[in-house]
Amino acid sequence: MKHSILSAIFLASTVTFGSNIVHAETTECTEITSVPTTITVQGVYCLKGDLNTNITSGNAITINTNNVTIDLNGWKLGGLAAGAGTNARGISATNRKNIVIRNGSIRGFRYGIFILGTSSTSSSGHLVESVLADGNRLLGILIQGGNVKIINNSVINTGLSDIGSQAVGISVTNGLGAYVAGNTVSGLEETGNITGILITSGENIVVENNRILNLKNALEVFGIEITGSSAGVLLKGNVLSTNDNGNRAVEVESSTDVACVDNAARGFTATFTDCDTNSGNVAY
Numbered sequence: 001m002k003h004s005i006l007s008a009i010f011l012a013s014t015v016t017f018g019s020n021i022v023h024a025e026t027t028e029c030t031e032i033t034s035v036p037t038t039i040t041v042q043g044v045y046c047l048k049g050d051l052n053t054n055i056t057s058g059n060a061i062t063i064n065t066n067n068v069t070i071d072l073n074g075w076k077l078g079g080l081a082a083g084a085g086t087n088a089r090g091i092s093a094t095n096r097k098n099i100v101i102r103n104g105s106i107r108g109f110r111y112g113i114f115i116l117g118t119s120s121t122s123s124s125g126h127l128v129e130s131v132l133a134d135g136n137r138l139l140g141i142l143i144q145g146g147n148v149k150i151i152n153n154s155v156i157n158t159g160l161s162d163i164g165s166q167a168v169g170i171s172v173t174n175g176l177g178a179y180v181a182g183n184t185v186s187g188l189e190e191t192g193n194i195t196g197i198l199i200t201s202g203e204n205i206v207v208e209n210n211r212i213l214n215l216k217n218a219l220e221v222f223g224i225e226i227t228g229s230s231a232g233v234l235l236k237g238n239v240l241s242t243n244d245n246g247n248r249a250v251e252v253e254s255s256t257d258v259a260c261v262d263n264a265a266r267g268f269t270a271t272f273t274d275c276d277t278n279s280g281n282v283a284y
Contacts, residue, residue, distance in 0.1 A: 025071075025073050025074070026044060026046045026071040026073055027046075028044065029043075029044040029045055029046035029069075029071060030043060030044065030045045030046070031045075031046060031047070031048050032045055032046065032047055032051065032061065032070075033051075034051065035051050035052075035053045035060040035061060035077070036053060036055060036058060036059060036060050036061070036062070037060075037061055037062070038061075038062040038063075038064055039061065039062065039063045039064060039065065039068055039070075040064050040065055041065060042065050042066060042067040042068055043067075043068065043069075044068075044069045044071065045068065045069065045070050045071070046070070046071040046072070046073050047071075047072050047073050047075040047077070047104060048073060048075070049075055050075050050076040050077075050078065051075070051076070051077050051078070052076075052077075052078040052079070052080075052081060053078070053079055053081070053082070053088070054079070054081035054082050055079070055082060055086075055088045056082045056083070056085070056086050056087055056088055057086075057087045057088055058088055058089070059088065059089045059090070059091070059092040059114075060077055060079060060088065060089070060090050060091065060109070061077070061090065061091045061092070062092055062093070063091070063092070063093035063096055063099055064093075064096075065096065066096050066097040066098055066099075067097070067098045068093075068096075068098075068099055068100070069099075069100040069101075069102075070091065070099075070100070070101050070102070071102055071103055071104075072101075072102065072103050072104020072105065072106075072131070073103060073104060074103060074104050075104050075105070076104065076105040076106075076107055077090050077091070077104070077105065077106045077107070078105075078106075078107045078108055079107065079108040079109040080107060080108030080135065081108070082108065082109075084137060084160060084161060084162045085161070085162045085163055086108070086109060086110050086137060086161075087110050087163065088109050088110060089109055089110060089111045089112075089113075089114040090106040090107075090109040090111065090112045090113060090114070090136070091106065091112075091113050091114070091115075092111075092113075092114040092115070092116075093114075093115045093116070093123075094115075094116045094117070094123075095116070095117050095118060095122040095123055096115070096117075096123060097123065097124050097125050097126075098124075098125040098126070099115060099125075099126045099127075100126070100127045100128075100129075101113060101126075101127070101128045101129075101131060102127070102128070102129045102130050102131065103129075103130045103131070104130075104131065104132070105131070105132040105133075105134055106131060106132070106133050106134070106136070107132075107133075107134045107135050107136070108134075108135050108136065108137075109136050109137070110136065110137045110138045110139070110161065110163070111136060111138060111139045111140075111142055112131075112133035112136040112139070112140045112141055112155075113128055113131070113133065113140070113141045113142065113143070114139075114142050115142065115143045115144065115145065116142075116144050117144040117145040117174060118144075119146075119174055120145060120146030120147075120174040120175070120176040120177075121146060122145075123143075123144055123145030123146070123174070124145045124146040124147050124148070125145075125146075125147055125148070126143055126145055126148040126149070127148070127149045127150075127151075128141055128143065128148075128149070128150045128151075128153060129149070129150075129151045129152050129153065130152050130153065131153045131154075132153070132154045132156070133153065133154070133155045133156070133158070134154075134156050134157055135156075135157045135158070136155075136158050137158075137159065137160065137161035137163075138158075138159070138161045138163075138166070138167060138168070139158065139167070139168045139169075139171060140153075140155030140158050140168070140169050140170060140185070141153060141155060141169070141170045141171070142168075142170075142171040142173075143171070143172055143173075143175070143178075144172075144173040144174050144175075145173075145174060145175065146174060146175065146176035146177055146178070147176065147177045147178070148172065148175060148178045148179070149178075149179045149180075149181075150170055150172065150178075150179070150180045150181075150183060151179070151180075151181050151182050151183065152181075152182040152183065153170075153183045153184075154183070154184045154186070155169040155170060155183065155184070155185045155186070156184075156185075156186050156187045157186075157187040157189075158185075158187065158188050158189075159188055159189045159190040159194065160189055160190060161190075165190060165191055165192025165193070165219075166190060166192045166193045166194070166195075167188050167189065167190040167192075167193075167194045167195075167218075168188075168194070168195045168196075168198050169183075169185030169188055169195070169196045169197060169212070170183060170185060170196070170197045170198070171195075171197075171198040171200070172197075172198070172199050172200070172202060172205070173200040173201055173202070173228070174200075174201050174202065175199065175200075175201075175202035175203075175205055176202060176203050176204060177203075177204050177205070178199075178202055178205045178206075179205070179206050180197060180199075180205070180206070180207045180208075180210065181206070181207070181208050181209050181210065182209050182210065183197075183210045183211070184210070184211045184212075184213070185197065185210065185211070185212045185213070186211070186212075186213040186214045187213075187214050187216075188214070188215050188216070188218070189216050189217045189218070190217065190218050191217065191218070191219065192218060192219050192220075193218055193219055193220040193221075193222070194215055194218040194220075194221055194222070195222045195223075195224075195225045195251075196210075196212030196215060196222070196223045196224060196240065197210060197212065197223075197224045197225070198224075198225045198227070199224070199225070199226045199227070199228075199230055199233060200227050200228035200230065201227075201228035201229060201230060202228075202230045202233065203230065203231045203232050204231075204232045205230070205232070205233045205234070206233075206234050206236070207224060207233065207234070207235050207236075207238065208234070208235070208236040208237050208238065209236070209237045209238065210238045210239075211238070211239045212224065212238065212239070212240045212241070213239070213240075213241045214241065214242075214243055215241070215242040215243065215244060215246055216242065216243045216244040217244060218244060218246075220247050221242050221244055221245075221246030221247050221248075221268075222246070222247060222248050222249075222250075222251040223238075223240035223242070223246065223248070223249040223250060223265065223268065224238065224240070224249070224250050224251070225250075225251040225252075225253070226250070226251070226252045226253070226255045226258055227251075227252075227253040227254060227255060228254065228255070229254050229255060230255040230256075230258075231255060231256050231257045232257045233255070233257070233258045233259070234259050234261065235250060235258070235259065235260045235261070235263055235275070236259075236260075236261045236262055236263070237261070237262050237263065238263045238264075239263070239264050239265075240263065240264070240265045240266070240268070241265070241266040241267055242266070242267040242268060243267065244267075245267060245268075245269065246267055246268045246269065247268065247269055247270065248268055248269065248270045248271070248274065249263070249265035249268040249270070249271040249272060249283070250263075250265075250271070250272050250274055250275060251274060252274035252275065252276075256276065257276055258274070258275050258276050258277070259275060259276065259277040259278075259279075260272045260275035260277065260278050260279075260281055261277075261278075261279045261280055261281070262279070262280040262281065263281045263282070264281070264282045264283075264284065265281070265282070265283050265284075266283075266284050268283070271283040
């Protein structure tokens with residue numbers, strides 16, 4: 001049974017972000033000089049030049065402790081040399097807290113950023129901002145955990161892996177209190193399903209002011225997908241567009257209390273019909 005939404009908390013707390021956040025270069029940091037590498041001591045780490053690897057499995061950067069900031073300082077972490085069949089990850093952590101990744105490019109991995117957690121408490125407090133996730137083969141940014149923020153990132157040209165048939169721009173799982181805002185997801189392309197932003201098993205989540213564009217060449221196309229018994233999700237001010245007669249701008253499955261407010265969608269067969277609450281949405 002679907003419930004009426006109580007979204008006052010969401011509406012009172014929403015903030016409009018610009019397309020980019022500009023950071024000064026981080027100089028007081030431990031430089032990452034080569035990859036693959038593993039971080040075991042909390043602190044601030046940074047790049048001071050591009051780093052590339054041709055590994056086809058494992059992680060370019062593994063974070064094995066809490067309270068770690070990685071400032072890419074505008075440089076690139078690259079894995080394109082591994083090819084389309086890569087199974088490698090750019091930056092990865094499991095059951096960690098307070099991981100910050102910002103300000104640079106992650107390119108050519110199966111997963112650009114891959115942060116896992118068995119629950120919303122074992123993995124929490126993460127922030128990913130101002131990252132360009134470019135040409136990753138299956139998924140640009142994936143975070144499992146509570147109270148995470150994914151803001152002002154660009155996820156482009158994701159998909160066309162030879163090891164899978166689904167591509168996702170941004171994925172949040174177990175995202176109690178997650179905030180996904182100001183991101184651009186563009187150029188998802190796959191022979192199977194594609195999803196711009198995927199929310200799974202989350203509660204009290206705000207997804208706002210994102211741009212999900214140029215979705216194409218897929219069996220099924222979803223702009224934003226809410227699944228896994230999620231509840232209390234506000235979608236506000238998002239722009240969604242597909243070049244491939246997409247199935248749904250918003251797909252809601254096994255979830256309740258989803259509100260869609262002031263969103264715009266182009267090229268989808270269905271737009272906001274799955275939402276429990278609709279207000280000010282435009283389909284064109």
